[in-house]
Amino acid sequence: MKHASVLCFVVFALFALVLASCAPATATPTTVPAPTTAPAPPHPPHPLAATSASANPTTAPANPVTLEVWDYQDPGPAEGWWTQFISDYESQHPGITINRTGIPEKDYDQKLRTAIASNTVPDIFFVIAGSNLADFADAKTIQPLDNLVDKSIWSPSLISTFTHQGVLYGIPSYPYMLPIWYNVSMLDQYKVQVPKTWGDLLGACKSLRAAGKIPIALGLQERWEIMIYYDYIVEQLAGPGMLDKAAIGQGASFTDKPFVDAAARLKELVDNKCFPDGVGSLDQNAMAAQFFNGQAAMMINGPWIIGMAQSSAPADFKMSATLFPALPNNIPGTEKDVSGGIDGFVISTRTSHAKEAADFLNAFGKADQSYSDTNGQLPSVPGVTPKDPLLAQLATYIENANILVVSGDRRLPAAIVDDYLNNLAGIGLGQVTPEQFGKNMADAVNSKVKK
Amino acid sequence: MDPKPIPPMLRKTLPINTPADRSERPRRKVGSYAYRRWIPYLFITPGLAVLFLFYILPAIVGLGVSFTRWDALRPPVFIGLGNFIALFQDPNFYHSILVTVEYAVLSLVTQLPLALFLAYLLSQQKRGSKVFQAVFFIPQILSLVAVGVLWSLLYDPFNGPPARILGLFGVGPIDWLGKYALLSLVLASAWVYFGFHMVLQLAGMTAIPSELYDSARLDTASSLQVFFRVTLPLLRETLLISTVLMVSGAFSYSIGITWVLTRGGPLHATELLPIFMYKAAFSNHQFGYSSAVSIVMVIFIAVLVGIIVWWFGRERIEY
Numbered sequence: 001m002k003h004a005s006v007l008c009f010v011v012f013a014l015f016a017l018v019l020a021s022c023a024p025a026t027a028t029p030t031t032v033p034a035p036t037t038a039p040a041p042p043h044p045p046h047p048l049a050a051t052s053a054s055a056n057p058t059t060a061p062a063n064p065v066t067l068e069v070w071d072y073q074d075p076g077p078a079e080g081w082w083t084q085f086i087s088d089y090e091s092q093h094p095g096i097t098i099n100r101t102g103i104p105e106k107d108y109d110q111k112l113r114t115a116i117a118s119n120t121v122p123d124i125f126f127v128i129a130g131s132n133l134a135d136f137a138d139a140k141t142i143q144p145l146d147n148l149v150d151k152s153i154w155s156p157s158l159i160s161t162f163t164h165q166g167v168l169y170g171i172p173s174y175p176y177m178l179p180i181w182y183n184v185s186m187l188d189q190y191k192v193q194v195p196k197t198w199g200d201l202l203g204a205c206k207s208l209r210a211a212g213k214i215p216i217a218l219g220l221q222e223r224w225e226i227m228i229y230y231d232y233i234v235e236q237l238a239g240p241g242m243l244d245k246a247a248i249g250q251g252a253s254f255t256d257k258p259f260v261d262a263a264a265r266l267k268e269l270v271d272n273k274c275f276p277d278g279v280g281s282l283d284q285n286a287m288a289a290q291f292f293n294g295q296a297a298m299m300i301n302g303p304w305i306i307g308m309a310q311s312s313a314p315a316d317f318k319m320s321a322t323l324f325p326a327l328p329n330n331i332p333g334t335e336k337d338v339s340g341g342i343d344g345f346v347i348s349t350r351t352s353h354a355k356e357a358a359d360f361l362n363a364f365g366k367a368d369q370s371y372s373d374t375n376g377q378l379p380s381v382p383g384v385t386p387k388d389p390l391l392a393q394l395a396t397y398i399e400n401a402n403i404l405v406v407s408g409d410r411r412l413p414a415a416i417v418d419d420y421l422n423n424l425a426g427i428g429l430g431q432v433t434p435e436q437f438g439k440n441m442a443d444a445v446n447s448k449v450k451k
Numbered sequence: 452m453d454p455k456p457i458p459p460m461l462r463k464t465l466p467i468n469t470p471a472d473r474s475e476r477p478r479r480k481v482g483s484y485a486y487r488r489w490i491p492y493l494f495i496t497p498g499l500a501v502l503f504l505f506y507i508l509p510a511i512v513g514l515g516v517s518f519t520r521w522d523a524l525r526p527p528v529f530i531g532l533g534n535f536i537a538l539f540q541d542p543n544f545y546h547s548i549l550v551t552v553e554y555a556v557l558s559l560v561t562q563l564p565l566a567l568f569l570a571y572l573l574s575q576q577k578r579g580s581k582v583f584q585a586v587f588f589i590p591q592i593l594s595l596v597a598v599g600v601l602w603s604l605l606y607d608p609f610n611g612p613p614a615r616i617l618g619l620f621g622v623g624p625i626d627w628l629g630k631y632a633l634l635s636l637v638l639a640s641a642w643v644y645f646g647f648h649m650v651l652q653l654a655g656m657t658a659i660p661s662e663l664y665d666s667a668r669l670d671t672a673s674s675l676q677v678f679f680r681v682t683l684p685l686l687r688e689t690l691l692i693s694t695v696l697m698v699s700g701a702f703s704y705s706i707g708i709t710w711v712l713t714r715g716g717p718l719h720a721t722e723l724l725p726i727f728m729y730k731a732a733f734s735n736h737q738f739g740y741s742s743a744v745s746i747v748m749v750i751f752i753a754v755l756v757g758i759i760v761w762w763f764g765r766e767r768i769e770y
Contacts, residue, residue: 113523113524113736116523117523135736136524139522220629220717221713221714276624278608278624278625279629280630280632282608283603417734422717425718429626431717
């Protein structure tokens with residue numbers, strides 16, 4: 001009996017601890033003391049935040065409101081920009097406090113899903129346009145924004161990527177495209193013309209290899225790098241939207257000719273030694289290093305390498321960008337399409353401050369030019385030309401494209417993304433044939449998506 | 452059965468609780484009976500709470516989740532044994548088990564002989580032994596991310612130091628993390644963990660009575676004979692600990708360095724079971740399936756460890 005009572009006490013103590021730890025986080029607003037007067041701005045307001053705030057004068061909410069905002073952690077100028085912007089926004093909106101948390105991209109999804117599962121989801125958070133957005137929308141974790149945000153702030157073609165089944169769920173904040181970057185001096189030196197067609201690209205590989213150079217820098221450690229090639233090729237050979245159909249096994253299959261042919265074209269690049277030897281041991285940093293230090297002539301990558309080039313490349317390094325070359329027998333017009341992606345903000349269905357959250361997103365959208373200029377990113381709002389000439393070039397490509405093709409790993413159902421990346425990396429390593437790629441992917445769709 | 456009599460010398464120096472000792476010491480009341488009965492449990496409660504919260508409770512929740520389909524966005528849906536059935540039909544699961552066993556065996560055959568060899572050298576070395584122990588142990592206390600980045604740089608087929616040295620002899624770029632991914636991973640892991648096992652073996656060696664070595668030398672045994680006939684058999688228990696840690700480590704902490712170096716690739720070549728489990732949860736968002744993998748993995752580890760313990764305990768060696 002005595003032992004039993006002791007055990008009961010211990011079990012009770014444990015459960016008390018468990019219950020205490022499992023209690024959901026209380027809404028922060030209740031803990032924030034009501035300010036008696038509006039706090040004075042600590043420093044001169046941010047020009048664009050001030051514009052946005054004055055354009056939308058907001059009356060102070062009856063009770064203080066704290067908005068939790070989660071996005072990717074951007075080391076560098078973005079952090080300073082956010083601090084200034086939030087400070088200015090808070091000074092223009094008395095009673096509203098913004099708690100922004102920057103989370104490293106690689107940990108972000110894991111932390112967000114854990115927060116959703118444990119009912120501690122932030123009011124505003126970052127998502128990727130594509131299957132990621134659709135997942136959140138289908139699960140009703142994010143709310144429709146059609147009647148909440150001012151849609152006219154953002155470029156129509158970009159904001160449309162945040163619609164799912166005709167409903168707007170997010171606002172764009174970080175569009176990017178992945179062109180072919182090339183070392184201008186190296187192509188000049190070896191009399192290689194900027195590839196406009198598939199034949200040009202294969203010819204460039206041959207000439208550069210003969211000169212002892214790596215034609216195209218590539219690393220297979222992260223695997224997305226080789227995926228971009230397939231994304232471009234399949235867009236041209238199968239047509240817009242067909243990859244999405246094959247990914248769910250409705251209206252197309254990976255064993256169909258265009259998909260296998262696209263894999264064969266990718267293999268052609270491998271067979272023509274367009275990529276470096278030892279490609280399986282290289283990551284994106286090594287890949288960029290090969291390009292910047294003059295070992296490789298070309299590379300597919302995002303606009304973020306403009307900043308990297310400024311800090312890592314030699315002073316006389318000169319690069320430019322071009323579109324992915326046109327493939328023979330492609331679907332006309334698809335050679336203009338650009339591969340890339342868009343990230344953006346959504347509002348949680350569990351927030352009790354949807355209006356305040358939407359107002360914050362509107363202000364953020366109006367400050368987009370300053371945000372993109374500071375961070376060397378492409379703008380999400382219309383009528384803005386980036387200051388950087390290379391960024392301006394990419395903005396023109398996006399403007400002229402029929403569609404900004406969201407890259408496969410962000411568009412395909414999560415259950416088959418790993419198969420997609422693995423099989424494409426397998427082609428890069430010469431371990432998977434185009435036919436095997438088609439079959440493996442079709443099997444993955446059948447067993448993981450259709451089921 | 453009567454307890455063995457305690458020599459008088461020990462009885463004077465050690466506070467051994469024999470009936471005679473208790474009668475000799477003055478009794479001291481420290482509280483009520485209930486207080487004295489409860490106080491030990493109170494002392495262990497914080498430890499038990501931590502154990503329960505961070506080990507037992509998640510394991511119970513994990514078991515429950517393994518019977519559901521759950522993506523962490525929608526409420527979990529009970530599907531019975533659906534995840535386990537799917538798991539045993541998944542060829543990638545069997546491939547992962549195979550890769551994990553390969554990794555465990557390769558880790559054993561690289562780390563254990565190296566650890567034994569160095570421990571033996573250090574046991575013979577009187578000067579500088581502590582310094583070498585510390586140096587060999589350093590990789591163990593480094594962040595696995597830092598270690599992963601370090602080895603990524605070493606494995607760079609163009610700019611890594613090994614590539615540059617091999618380049619001097621005309622050897623072209625080697626795809627360390629491509630064609631030889633598993634071996635490269637084992638090598639990097641060995642660098643991290645061999646120091647720990649070396650310290651274990653060294654501790655085992657210093658615990659062997661020196662009389663045994665003296666008598667072996669009197670019998671004109673060679674150094675090799677002494678090592679294989681005296682040292683190695685008496686290291687059975689520390690070897691057992693190292694083996695269990697390496698094998699169970701292949702199913703658990705191997706995920707750190709593997710994720711940083713290869714992420715299980717290329718093409719599942721280094722997809723150890725913990726990587727397979729992690730990808731199921733955090734890449735594919737199949738938390739129920741991932742939990743099923745973890746349950747099977749625990750059973751697998753328990754069986755393997757049981758076999759190892761049985762194998763090491765087959766015969767008892769006493770001198």
